[in-house]
Amino acid sequence: MTRRILALLATTFLPLHAHAVEYSQVQSAQSAIRFTYQQMGVAVDGHFQRFSSQLSFDPARPTAAKANFTIDLASIDTGAPEGDEAVAGKPWFHTQAFPTARFVSGPIKALGNHRYEISGQLTLKGKTQEIVIPTTFTPQGRDGVFDGQVTIRRADFAVGEGSWAKFDLVANDVLIKFRITASSK
Amino acid sequence: MSEHYTPPAKILHWLMAALLLALLILGVYMHDLPLSPDKLRLYAWHKWAGVSAFLLLLVRLGWRAGHRPPPLPGSLSRHMRFAAHAGHLALYGLMLAIPLSGWLMSSAKGFQTVWFGVLPIPDLLDKNKAIGDLLQTVHWGLNLLFVLILLGHIGAALKHHFIDRDDILSRMLPRRPEN
Numbered sequence A: 001m002t003r004r005i006l007a008l009l010a011t012t013f014l015p016l017h018a019h020a021v022e023y024s025q026v027q028s029a030q031s032a033i034r035f036t037y038q039q040m041g042v043a044v045d046g047h048f049q050r051f052s053s054q055l056s057f058d059p060a061r062p063t064a065a066k067a068n069f070t071i072d073l074a075s076i077d078t079g080a081p082e083g084d085e086a087v088a089g090k091p092w093f094h095t096q097a098f099p100t101a102r103f104v105s106g107p108i109k110a111l112g113n114h115r116y117e118i119s120g121q122l123t124l125k126g127k128t129q130e131i132v133i134p135t136t137f138t139p140q141g142r143d144g145v146f147d148g149q150v151t152i153r154r155a156d157f158a159v160g161e162g163s164w165a166k167f168d169l170v171a172n173d174v175l176i177k178f179r180i181t182a183s184s185k
Numbered sequence B: 001m002s003e004h005y006t007p008p009a010k011i012l013h014w015l016m017a018a019l020l021l022a023l024l025i026l027g028v029y030m031h032d033l034p035l036s037p038d039k040l041r042l043y044a045w046h047k048w049a050g051v052s053a054f055l056l057l058l059v060r061l062g063w064r065a066g067h068r069p070p071p072l073p074g075s076l077s078r079h080m081r082f083a084a085h086a087g088h089l090a091l092y093g094l095m096l097a098i099p100l101s102g103w104l105m106s107s108a109k110g111f112q113t114v115w116f117g118v119l120p121i122p123d124l125l126d127k128n129k130a131i132g133d134l135l136q137t138v139h140w141g142l143n144l145l146f147v148l149i150l151l152g153h154i155g156a157a158l159k160h161h162f163i164d165r166d167d168i169l170s171r172m173l174p175r176r177p178e179n
Helices: A002-019 A081-087 B007-031 B037-066 B078-108 B129-164
Strands: A023-026 A032-039 A042-048 A051-056 A066-072 A100-112 A115-124 A127-140 A143-153 A170-184
Touching: A051 A170, B007 B037, B007 B129, B037 B078, B078 B129
Parallel strands: none
Antiparallel strands: A023 A051, A023 A170, A032 A042, A032 A170, A051 A066, A066 A100, A100 A115, A115 A127, A127 A143, A143 A170
16 A cells, blocks of 8 residues: 555656756755955955855746845854954944845846856845846756856945945955855755 | 175165064054054055065075175184074074064965065965964064064174174174275
């Protein structure tokens, strides 16, 4: 009896899986959001340790995909402990009032050869900007790996105000790089 | 007429004396500042000046290899001769080791040294907090040692000049026109 039920379940669900592989379970241990900025001509790397995400991506139907990310700004590693403290302050992220950054995906364009352009809204420190993120998708067994990078300008989000507003010390451009590993259900 | 150091040796000595003093004062001062644009600027200047001091030292060592300094006066005892040579050797060693430790510390802390914001000095070490903190202690310790030996160096020069009244200090000073 059990065997017959299992067989029935298998015939019901297996074809569904074979047709639509939806990657939606983000593997935090194999995912990272990093950034690089220039400080007086010196490239400095940092990353965010905590973020949450809602992801659904079916390579067969990329236009229906969704990718929303919420980044805990307090989890920043700027490369130096005193930097981590400083960026929580009002001139930078002002994390007390704006604890998170949020990306909500809009239209996703397939460029072919596993390359995509993800458009979406990035909200940081109360300011929202439209950004387009060139991304590649690499299937790896049950998992899929998304790699993308985009340059944003910190001044667009009023990040680094007052004495930090000029770009002679900390450059305006910040390169955001991410690798998101997601498995299919 | 007493034998003087060569003019390039004098220039290098006093140029580095001024630069190293500025580096020492800047290093102690900037360390405790709260993070601000000025602090970042001072750190960058300190690193640029440190690289410059290291390069000046190489020039100085090259010059010294080809131009022996004037001999020590015969009145010095064997122990004093040994102390003078050991002291100078230690100063040279520290002038090499201190900028190297600063450079490695910068690498380990993840802030590459880019000379005058233009010429990147390669990172020999990967970013590693524990090694960075250790190198900070090493940089500090070497400087402490340097200051102690420097005080001995300055004290000895003044003692020779004002108490022994020999030419140890004056042969490193500009020649007076009437000589």
